[in-house]
Amino acid sequence: MYVAVKGGERAISAAHAWLEETRRGDASVPELAVAQIEQQMPLAVDRVMAEGSCHDRFLAALAIKQAKGDLIEAAFLLRAYRTTLPRFGASEPLETARMRLRRRISATYKDLPGGQVLGPTFDYTHRLLDFALAAEGEERATGPEASAPVGEAPRVTELLAREGLMQRERDDEAEPGDLTRQPLAFPAERPVRLQNLARGDEGFLLALGYSTQRGYGNAHPFVGEIRVGHVTVEFTPPELGFPIELGEIGITECQMVNQFKGSRTEPAQFTRGYGLVFGHGERRAMAMALVDRGLRARELGEDVTAPAQDEEFVLYHSDNIEATGFVEHLKLPHYVDFQSELENLRTIRKSAEQALPEAAE
């Protein structure tokens, strides 16, 4: 129960003014431009777009600035903003096989069509703090260019599927459920689960994905493929009746290859866990793919024994904006609630004290 409390206005307004001052920090240090955040903290921008479930680099950067770098608060701001905009419709499904690749690696095949393309990665860096970055006016590094560009590359999962060793995805063109329109219902279909995971908290997904590797869910995953790059988004405006290109967005896709021991109707084969996220978010896409595969236990007739296989547990707790709302609401006045708890406790104590001498007799 919440009680309307008056008298806090002055304190709140002073708190907000101070918040604003602390957001800016020391005035002798130059202020960050939104464009600087967008350009120089691109991975923070990507995470806010993914968890805010809204692709707009500038808005995500603005939200990061306003939130003083609190990325969950920034995602919250982005989610709140999107509710002010009309929905024009849904895009054609992205053709990730036609991705303009910046990075594409496979842990299952060394030599594969299209090759291993590392792209701009932290992998193989030594994780030593680079004090040169603290110096002003550093020299700008540029990536070298090869004489021939990379082209499109076939999917690893398709190579396996052609051999009959990888379960094919169901080619179902049903209208997918949409969590922004309908609340979660169980059992949840895979499209709804994927939407939930795509906007889920990265830390939560990472921990759950990790748990499947450590024995909670019996996963034996391989990274069939990770690809990072740009895909064209096509949309069919009703007034035109044919699909047009809206532009390109950055995307990361992960295909986890997992064992499946077969069932009465299906032979032993590999199955997929799938991750797809806005921007460059490999850790996030990999964790999503692990959890997606975990949540397919019911559909594949596997025992549901671990947290990452429990769809109610996973899907109800993945959203960091809902989670932060419910956890942080505990800060709000609960004076009357607590008063009644106090009364209750005093009554219990009192009756216990009265009962004691009687029991002793």
Place this chain on the structure above:
Amino acid sequence: MDHMITADTEKRRRWMAVLARAAADEIAGLLATLPPLPAHERLRAPETGLVMVRGRAGGDGAPFNLGEMTVTRCAVRLGDAVGHGYVAGRDKRQAELAALLDAALQDPARRDALMEGVIAPLATRQQAARDAEARKAAATRVDFFAMQTTR
């Protein structure tokens, strides 16, 4: 895709795709080098909204809703033609310029000059940027070599 796409529609799709990837200043800059277009009428003022981006489970399975993106649209009339602009992001000027050019490009009398003066140079720049990125990616492709056993 099960849409019927005629050759004319395909041309239109192509110029709209180029305009959707071009900054407003770039479009305006190239347009300024050509004789000015007559005044257009706004049928739908530039408006920012959202498109739900869809992916497919496993990359090629059932569609799912990945998340939304901001999109700005605009519709204009120029003579008999109605032009539409739908562009990623929130740039209203870009959406209106895209709609205006979409209308103007539908007029056979104007098309060649606009294709040559605006669309082709934009497409060339965009292709060059894509190529440069794809060559950088290619420079990070691993060339495996077998380790030689030495004594």
